[in-house]
Amino acid sequence: MGLINSILTWVMRKRIHQIELFMKYPHDVQEELFKKLLANGETTVFGNQFGFSDITTYEQYRERVPIHTYETMFPYIQRLMRGEQNVLWPSEIKWFSKSSGTTNQRSKFIPVSEEALEECHFKGGKDLISIYVNNYPDTKLFDGKGLAVGGSHQINEYDSSDSSFYGDVSAVIMQNLPPWAQFIRTPSLETALLGNWEEKIEKMAEETSEVNVTNIAGVPTWTVLLIQRIVELKKKSHILEVWPNLEAFFHGAVAFKPYRNLFESLIPKSDMHYWETYNASEGFFGIQDQKNSEDMLLMLDYGIFYEFVPMEEIDKENPKAIGLSEVELGKNYAMIISTNAGLWRYNIGDTIKFTSLNPFRIKISGRTKHFINAFGEEVIIENAEAAITKACEVTNAIIDNFTAAPVFLEKGKRGGHEWLIEFKQSPDNLTQFTSVLDDTLRQVNSDYDAKRKHDLALIGPKVHSVRQGTFYDWMKRRGKLGGQNKVPRLSNSREYVEDILQMLSEK
Numbered sequence: 031m032g033l034i035n036s037i038l039t040w041v042m043r044k045r046i047h048q049i050e051l052f053m054k055y056p057h058d059v060q061e062e063l064f065k066k067l068l069a070n071g072e073t074t075v076f077g078n079q080f081g082f083s084d085i086t087t088y089e090q091y092r093e094r095v096p097i098h099t100y101e102t103m104f105p106y107i108q109r110l111m112r113g114e115q116n117v118l119w120p121s122e123i124k125w126f127s128k129s130s131g132t133t134n135q136r137s138k139f140i141p142v143s144e145e146a147l148e149e150c151h152f153k154g155g156k157d158l159i160s161i162y163v164n165n166y167p168d169t170k171l172f173d174g175k176g177l178a179v180g181g182s183h184q185i186n187e188y189d190s191s192d193s194s195f196y197g198d199v200s201a202v203i204m205q206n207l208p209p210w211a212q213f214i215r216t217p218s219l220e221t222a223l224l225g226n227w228e229e230k231i232e233k234m235a236e237e238t239s240e241v242n243v244t245n246i247a248g249v250p251t252w253t254v255l256l257i258q259r260i261v262e263l264k265k266k267s268h269i270l271e272v273w274p275n276l277e278a279f280f281h282g283a284v285a286f287k288p289y290r291n292l293f294e295s296l297i298p299k300s301d302m303h304y305w306e307t308y309n310a311s312e313g314f315f316g317i318q319d320q321k322n323s324e325d326m327l328l329m330l331d332y333g334i335f336y337e338f339v340p341m342e343e344i345d346k347e348n349p350k351a352i353g354l355s356e357v358e359l360g361k362n363y364a365m366i367i368s369t370n371a372g373l374w375r376y377n378i379g380d381t382i383k384f385t386s387l388n389p390f391r392i393k394i395s396g397r398t399k400h401f402i403n404a405f406g407e408e409v410i411i412e413n414a415e416a417a418i419t420k421a422c423e424v425t426n427a428i429i430d431n432f433t434a435a436p437v438f439l440e441k442g443k444r445g446g447h448e449w450l451i452e453f454k455q456s457p458d459n460l461t462q463f464t465s466v467l468d469d470t471l472r473q474v475n476s477d478y479d480a481k482r483k484h485d486l487a488l489i490g491p492k493v494h495s496v497r498q499g500t501f502y503d504w505m506k507r508r509g510k511l512g513g514q515n516k517v518p519r520l521s522n523s524r525e526y527v528e529d530i531l532q533m534l535s536e537k
Contacts, residue, residue, distance in 0.1 A: 032173065039163045039167070039169060039171070039172065043160060043163055043164055043167075044160075045156065045157060045160040046160060046161075046164050048331070049157065049160070049161070049319075049327075052329075052330040052331045053327070053389035053390075054389075056330050056354060056389065056390055057354060057355055059330050059331055060330055060335060060336065060353075060354055063330075063331070063333065063334075063335055064088060064091075064335045064368075067333070067335055067368055067369075067370065068082050068085055068091070070119070070120055070370070071118075071119065071120070071372065071374070073116065073120060074116050074117060074118055074119060074120060074372065075106065075109075075116065075117045075118070076106055076117065076118050076372065076374060080094055080095045080374075081094060088353055091375075092337075092350075092351060092375075095374055095375050096348070096375065097339070097348075097349060097351065097366055097375050097376075097377055098373075098374060098375055098376050098377065099376075099377050100138050100376075103373065103374075103376060106118050106372075107126075107139055107140075107141060108188075110123050110126075110141055111126065111139060111186060111188040111189060111194075112188055112189060112190075113189040113190065113191050113193070113194065117372070118141060118371075118372025118373070118374070119141065119143050119145075119370070119371055119372030121143050121144055121145060122143075122144070123141045123142070123143055123194070123371070123372075124193065124194045124195065125141075125142040125147070125194065125195055125196070125202050125206070126139040126140060126141055126142060126186065126194065126195070126196035126202075127139070127140040127142050127196070127197070127198070127199040127202050127311035127312075128140075128196045128197055128198060128311075129198075129199070129310075129311040138311070139196055140199075140311040140312055140371070140373070141371045141372055141373075142199075142202055142371055143370060143371040143372065145333055145370040145371070146313065146333060146369060146370050146371035147202075147203070147206055149332060149333045149370060150313050150314050150332040150333050150334065150369070150370065150371075151199070151202075151203050151309070151313070151314055152203070152207075152208075152211075153314070153332055154307075154309060154314025154317065154329065154332060155203070155211075155314075157317055157329065158280060158305070158307055158317050159171070161317055161318075161319050161327075162278065162280075162303075162305055165319075165320070165321055166303065169277065169278075170244060170275060170277065171244050171245055171277065171278065172214060172244075173242070173244060173275065174241070174242035174243055174244035174245075174275055175214060175215060175216040175241050175242060175243055175244065176214055176215045176216070176243070176244065176245045176246070176247060177215070177216050177217070177234075177238055177241075177243045177245070177246045177247070177248075178200065178204065178215055178216075178222060178246075178247050178248060179200075179234070179246070179247070179248030179249065179252050179253050179256055180198060180200030180201050180203075180204050180222050180223070180248070181197055181198025181199075181200050181201040181223075181512055182197055182198065182201050182223050182224060182225040182230075182512075183195050183196060183197020183198070183201040183202060183205060183223060184196065184197060184225070197223075198512075199309070199310070199311045200248075201222075201223055204219065204222055204223060205219070205223065216237065216238050216241045216243065217233070217234050217237040217238050217241075218237065221233045221234055221237055222234070227252075227506075227511035227512035228511070230512065231255055231256055231259055232259070234256055235256060235259040235260045235263050236263070238256075238260065239260045239263060239264055239272055242273070242275055243273040243275075243276055244273075244275050244276060244277055244278070245276070245277060245278040245279070245280065246276070246278070246279045246280070247279075247280040247281075247307075248280075248281065249281070249282070249283040249284060249516070250281050250283075250284055250286055250289040250293070251284060251289075251431065251516070251517065252512055253279070253281070254289070254292060254293070254296070254430070255502070257269050257296050257297075258296070260272055261296070268295075268296055268297065268298055269296055269297055270297060270298065270299055276297065276299070276302070277301070277302065277303060278302070278303040278304075278305055279293065279297075279302070279303070279304050279305070280305045280307055281304065281305070281306065281307065282306065282307040282308060282309050283309075283310075283516055284516055284517075284519075285394070285411065285412075285415045286304060286306065286324075287324075287415055287416075287419045288415055288418045288419055288422070288429050288432070289429075290304070290419075291422060291427075291428045291455075292428045292429070292430065292454050295428065295454075295455075305318050306318040306324055306326055307326070308326050308392075308394060310378065310380070312367060312369065312371075312373060312376065312378050313332065313333075313334050313367060313369055313371075314329060314332055315328065315329060315332075315334070315365075315367075315392075316328055316329060316392055317329060319391075324393060325385040325386065325391040325392065325393050326391060326392055326393065327389060327390070327391055328389075328390040328391065328392050330390070333369060333370030334367050334368070334369050334370070335367070335368040335369075336353075336354055336365065336366070336367060337351040337352065337353060337365075337366035337367075337368075337375065338351060338352055338353075338354075338357055338363035338364070338365060338366065338382075339351045339352075339363060339364040339366060339377070340352070340361065340362070340363060341361075341362040341363065341364065341381065341398075344364050344398055349364075351366050351375075354390065357384050357387070357390075358384070359383075359384050359385070359386075359387060360383055360384070360385075361383065361384070362381050362382075362383055362395055362396075362410070363381060363382055363383070363384075364377055364379075364380070364381055364398045365377075365378055365380050365381070365382050366378075377398065379397050379398050379399060379400075380394060380396075380397060380398070381394070381395045381396045381397065381398055381410065382394055382395060383395045383412075393412075394411075394412075395410055395411070395412040396410035396411035396412055396520075397410075397411065399522075400518065400519065400520055400521070401520050401522060402434065402435065402436050402447060402520050402521070402522055403522055404436035404438060404445060404522060405436070405445050405481050405487050405488055406477060406481060406487075407475065407477050407478040407481045407487075407488060408475065408477045408478070409447070409471065409475055409478055409520065410520070411519050411520060412474075413471055413474050413475045413478070414432075414434060414471075414519060414520055415519075416470060416474050417466075417467045417468075417470035417471045417474065418432060418451075418467065420466055420467075420470040421457070421463045421464075421466040421467040421470065422457070422463075424462065424463075424466045425457035425458045425459060425462055425463045425466065426455070426457065426458050427453055427455055427456060427457035427458075427463060428453065428454040428455035429451055429452065429453055429454065430452040430453065430454045430498065430501065431451075431452045431500075431501040431517050432449060432450065432451040432452065432517075432519065433449075433450050433501075433517055433518055433519060433520070433521070433526055433527060433530070434447055434448065434449045434450070434491075434519070434520050434521075434527075435447070435448055435520070435521045435522075435523065435524045435525075435526065435527040436448075436522065436523075436524065437492065437524075438524070444485065444487070444488070444489050445487065445488055445489070446488055446489040446490065446491060446492060447488070447491045447492070448491070448492045448494070448524075448527055449467070449491055449492065449493045449494065450494050450496050450500070450527060450530055450531070451493060451494065451495060451496065452495075452496050452497070452498060452499075452500050452501050453495055453498075454498070456495060457495075460493065460495055463493065464490065464491060464492075464493045465490075467491060467493065468482070468490050468491050471491075494531075496530070496534060497534075500530065500533075500534065501517050501530075503533065504529070504530050504533055505517065507533060
């Protein structure tokens with residue numbers, strides 16, 4: 031295996047030169063990509079409707095094509111789902127990435143073209159390894175296997191020809207991986223793509239506990255469940271007694287900071303590497319490229335053209351987007367993408383901040399619809415995670431999951447926020463935890479602080495410590511276990527909080 035490790039690490043590092051080129055010439059790369067996307071989209075239904083053949087500049091594109099949400103893009107996607115081709119993209123669409131989103135329960139089906147698979151998702155996976163190897167040239171990553179915690183897929187029943195499929199983006203990628211990539215991963219494809227999440231966890235635990243796993247890729251929430259089950263199954267105190275050569279966890283989909291303490295308790299290894307990625311149903315957008323940093327390099331040559339809408343514009347009827355050349359450091363933007371799968375000026379619902387402009391590095395700051403702003407406090411996920419992390423540090427707590435919602439104003443009562451938190455390790459003092467949570471929110475969010483002064487608009491938060499397994503049971507009840515499904519962290523309504531509280535009252 032040592033020879034294989036040497037060969038593969040050498041191959042992976044060859045890509046670094048190309049990455050350095052787009053870091054050096056970002057605007058040229060994006061301009062060339064923009065023209066290529068328009069040329070490919072000219073003859074499609076969408077391209078004909080919006081006159082792609084006459085568009086020569088970004089300004090014309092911005093004026094002619096409105097920003098789309100999933101709802102406005104859905105009529106085109108629906109035609110694709112029913113088997114029609116050349117609607118959004120000229121090549122055949124046989125795969126759709128299914129996502130439940132985090133702000134509503136309706137499934138979204140994102141088209142995945144052959145180009146998107148090859149030039150975006152696969153390329154992103156290879157670049158992730160290339161960047162990691164470049165940072166750790168002595169890695170033994172390929173002396174063992176990579177464990178991927180993924181989802182499932184099925185035949186698209188909306189297409190009468192039964193020739194197309196949909197599933198979690200991880201399942202779509204796994205099913206289409208080249209043979210060399212299948213060789214270096216575990217568990218078996220059959221187990222990895224099981225639809226029943228509880229059966230999958232059990233089978234993955236049995237299979238992978240007998241494998242030399244050197245790295246894991248997955249969502250923290252579900253990875254934790256798998257590791258805990260393996261430790262329990264093998265009657266060990268931590269996972270390194272099963273996988274002594276584990277060196278890296280490549281994570282994405284939810285912020286890692288609140289989970290770090292939990293992972294460090296399960297993987298007690300000082301030189302364990304945690305590596306951030308930004309891979310979604312719509313595309314692979316960012317990869318951490320530096321040690322000891324959570325910022326991610328914006329990947330500019332994956333067939334994705336980027337635009338950004340300042341948050342003060344997002345609720346306007348015709349929000350104005352800007353190109354990469356106009357963005358500013360530290361400002362919240364909604365990310366708009368045009369892709370080689372036919373998503374045109376598509377608002378993916380995430381908000382990002384630029385942490386560097388040379389090269390362009392970003393961090394995810396939240397969701398355009400995933401926030402609490404019932405009283406003008408504008409609390410976003412980034413604020414909530416910073417507060418949760420600090421409160422855990424001060425009170426020696428470790429969390430499993432959380433969600434929060436507003437407590438609306440009623441006659442004789444003031445408004446506030448209500449938090450449901452599932453602890454892996456309870457805080458030394460819940461009252462202190464709540465106080466630190468509140469104080470940190472006030473420090474990181476001036477709008478929240480202004481509303482909290484003298485308890486005039488907002489009273490202090492109410493925190494419930496819920497029993498272990500609460501969020502798992504709730505997601506199971508909603509049919510949202512595994513894959514790309516995520517616990518909604520913040521909501522501007524009480525829908526999720528009330529549903530969980532109702533479930534707990536029934537126990």
